[in-house]
Amino acid sequence: MPETNQASEILRVFIADEESGARTFWAMNWNRITPLAGKATDLLPSEEAERFYLCFLRCEGKAPAVPPSALPSLLAAYRNLLPEREKGGYRHHWHVFTFLFGFVEQKTTPGELRDAKTLTERLKLINHLQKFSHLPGMRGKPDGFKAAGMHAPHILDVLRLLGYRSDYGQGENDSYDVVNLTYWGLVFVVLWSKSHRTALLTEMLDEQLDLPKREQIESILHEFVQAVLPACDTDEKAFHALATQLAAKQRARVNLTESVALAQSLDLPFEEGEDWIVSIAAPATGHTAWYKPPNLKLEFRADADYDWSLQLNAGQFRLSERDGYLSDNVGGLPSLGRLADFPAWLHGIEKSHGLRFDLAKGRIFCGKKRSAAKLITRWIESGLS
Structure with missing residues (x-):
């Protein structure tokens, strides 16, 4: 770990580089910055620490694990980041931010972040999801998703708040990231929860839901539903019926192909x-x-x-x-x-x-x-x- 003065200087150079618009320091020094993120309030005055966390959230797309004493600075930085969602920035990370913090502007979930321990637990799940490089790999290793079942109620609240999108857009969007891995990882966690999967599937299949690229999303959803279906109990009649409906819809699409x-x-x-x-x-x-x-x-x-x-x-x-x-x-x-x-x-x-x-x-x-x-x-x- 660098000496205190050297560590503080690394964070200050990072802040200056980001705020100047150059934004080159992170790419070459993220491995030096990341280990210091949890200690930012010990290395910098509170105002500088907030500026650091704002820059960190922009670059990393997720929050760092922090001690309880640093949580107020991190929350203040996140609130300062929120207006930027209107500009379309960081669209691939908003579902991650909302899962971690539990709120966006005036919209909150019952799981709004209030303590550093909860943040650490949520980060464990996000870090697990980010180990995967493709969707079949997720479906092939379900144990970590089953073990994360305690997060299912909060994830469902987050998905509802977001309108089941990974960004904050509306209507169709040609650049929408249909195969966003962390998004589908969160969906997979809910699908492994018997108490919550029927609600998720019912709501995602609702034609009134404003989903971009609905056909592609339903195709991926079908694959994840099929992955959990063998483990579903026979008394889950509503879920089985929805899964059958979704499968029939996918077969009809496939049968129309060249x-x-x-x-x-x-x-x-x-x-x-x-x-x-x-x-x-x-x-x-x-x-x-x-x-x-x-x-x-x-x-x-x-x-x-x-x-x-x-x-x-x-x-x-x-x-x-x-x-x-x-x-x-x-x-x-x-x-x-x-x-x-x-x-x-x-x-x-x-x-x-x-x-x-x-x-x-x-x-x-x-x-x-x-x-x-x-x-x-x-x-x-x-x-x-």
């Missing part, structure tokens, strides 16, 4: 409701490695939010397309546009651009449904003849 339409037209051996994926990769003619350029890769799956994707990388040509939308096109290649047109598209780029790919040296992966590979090969070859 991937499912193609699978049905080719009579691929996939069951309704099965989570399947087909991956087709082939090297350019004259090459043998299907997994690296020059190559082509097409994937399609039973997923309403990620229907199909096409990647081509061959010499001067590069193309990236997902669900009919191009994100990269070097060399003027035509868009695939429709998944069902893939064989004709392959034939077309051979004639127009001289691009040819060797399916015999490629790979068609269909999971355990190996018979599907033969049907897909026949489909592709039908457009090349």
Whole structure:
């Protein structure tokens, strides 16, 4: 730990850098600043400590653990931060702030923060959630979420206060972070609480709720509900009914995708409701490695939010397309546009651009449904003849 004067100077340089608008010191020195955060009121006068905590909240997106003597300064800093939510800043952190502090401006929850011990306990959960890098990882390790059940009532109050959003916006928002990990981690905690999950699911499925990107949110919610469903008691009839309703809604969305339409037209051996994926990769003619350029890769799956994707990388040509939308096109290649047109598209780029790919040296992966590979090969070859 640095000497007191050196530690105080680190915090003061951080404050000056943030307040000047330069905001470069944190990125290079966060590892020096963070261990000092809990001691800010011992290292700085109260007014400076409040300024430090305001800068810290902006940069870290969560509060530090503090002793009881520092809590008033931290709360004052949070109140000074609140007006900035109107400017759209820190939108990915507001659900974290509201969970930790239990209030936002004039809106409060019964769990409004009043002591440092409660803050420490809430931070333990947030720190646990922030260890995950993807949603399937959360669902695959549920023990930490089950153990956090004491937080479920407070989380439900927070989600209600936020309108079940991770930010403070309203209406549709193209930049809304649908897969925010801490948000879904909080939802997962509530779903493991028998006393609270039915209320959460009822309210999130309410069409009157102002949710952006509702279809994508309900798709993710469905996956989390399915993760807890085997542990639900048979007497939870309302929750089971809502889960069935949500599952039917997701199946209907999936059945409208180009991937499912193609699978049905080719009579691929996939069951309704099965989570399947087909991956087709082939090297350019004259090459043998299907997994690296020059190559082509097409994937399609039973997923309403990620229907199909096409990647081509061959010499001067590069193309990236997902669900009919191009994100990269070097060399003027035509868009695939429709998944069902893939064989004709392959034939077309051979004639127009001289691009040819060797399916015999490629790979068609269909999971355990190996018979599907033969049907897909026949489909592709039908457009090349």
